[in-house]
Amino acid sequence: MNHPRPAHQTETSFGTEDNGRIVLALPKGRILKAVSPLMSGTGMAPAPECLGGDSRKLRFPTQDPQVDVVRVRSFDVATFVASGGAQVGVCGADVLMEFDYPEIYAPLDLGIGACRISVAQPAHLPHDPQEWKRWSEVRVATKYPAITRRFFAARGINATIVHLHGAMELAPMLGLSRLIVDLVDTGSTLKANGLKEVETIAQVTSRVIVNRTALKTRPEQIDRILSRFRTALAASS
Ligand code: PRP
Numbered sequence: 001m002n003h004p005r006p007a008h009q010t011e012t013s014f015g016t017e018d019n020g021r022i023v024l025a026l027p028k029g030r031i032l033k034a035v036s037p038l039m040s041g042t043g044m045a046p047a048p049e050c051l052g053g054d055s056r057k058l059r060f061p062t063q064d065p066q067v068d069v070v071r072v073r074s075f076d077v078a079t080f081v082a083s084g085g086a087q088v089g090v091c092g093a094d095v096l097m098e099f100d101y102p103e104i105y106a107p108l109d110l111g112i113g114a115c116r117i118s119v120a121q122p123a124h125l126p127h128d129p130q131e132w133k134r135w136s137e138v139r140v141a142t143k144y145p146a147i148t149r150r151f152f153a154a155r156g157i158n159a160t161i162v163h164l165h166g167a168m169e170l171a172p173m174l175g176l177s178r179l180i181v182d183l184v185d186t187g188s189t190l191k192a193n194g195l196k197e198v199e200t201i202a203q204v205t206s207r208v209i210v211n212r213t214a215l216k217t218r219p220e221q222i223d224r225i226l227s228r229f230r231t232a233l234a235a236s237s
């Protein structure tokens, strides 16, 4: 696994000019929608154009002049925070499990974006856990190669990974793999594509994540942001 270099090695070498501003990375898509009401409660709500519309901008001011939001893919939230490009982020537990970055500290579960990582297969095939015990290998389509390898390795099965970034529900019907490992929320995407969930690997919610170096070098700013998330979360529940 290639872990990005920690913040103290990259900040000066690439000449970032944030004037002491904190960069908060938010994942675009479903989690961004779910986290938006909470962001208002933190006093760090990003400018409205962050939430959609036609803007091609990726970096937005927030209600707090000391905090900017960047809107990136969910997997990239972890990479931006691990590298120190962003000091704070909101990230699904699925992404944290997949990368396992030592530079990331994940102190606060927001309880939003709840779903699970599961194994699914064609609905018309029987699922027999005893049969799995006889397998030595299996092809699996997923955007989570590390999680998938670990899950099957723990069962003595070597998973051959077909690494896709979306639409893995197509893989079994098009002959790419026997199984998929993906997020399941309502289950309607699996159903619509002739698949069924057969094993749950992990429950997933979104967490506030922090770069460990930033926590040491800018403790007051980071603590303030964490306590604003805690306050907003308490007020919303
Ligand atoms: C996610 C996930 C599943 C679907 C699960 O895909 O990869 O396909 O949502 O939700 P459901 O159980 O409620 O149907 P998403 O639409 O976020 O897009 P992507 O796979 O292209 O990232």
Ligand code: MG
Residues within 6 Å of the ligand: 166, 167, 168, 189
């Ligand atoms: Mg999908």
